[in-house]
Amino acid sequence: MFRFVKSSYSTVQNDCVEVARNIPHTVALRDSKRPGGPVVTLAPAAWGAFTADLRRQQP
Numbered sequence: 001m002f003r004f005v006k007s008s009y010s011t012v013q014n015d016c017v018e019v020a021r022n023i024p025h026t027v028a029l030r031d032s033k034r035p036g037g038p039v040v041t042l043a044p045a046a047w048g049a050f051t052a053d054l055r056r057q058q059p
Helices: 044-057
Strands: 004-006 017-020 027-031 040-042
Touching: 027 044, 040 044
Parallel strands: none
Antiparallel strands: 004 017, 017 027, 027 040
8 A cells, every 4th residue: 555754854843745756657646634545646747847846836
């Protein structure tokens, strides 16, 4: 199953997104406040494009 890793930016309140990359050809995301809640899965290329766009938008 997915092995989620919490972001190093996460606070004590767990208000963060957790990412799992241990499944081939899949990146899974979930809300750290709802570990039993829904999981969104993406292709690694889609995740890479998303994170690259975030990096471009940082000041």
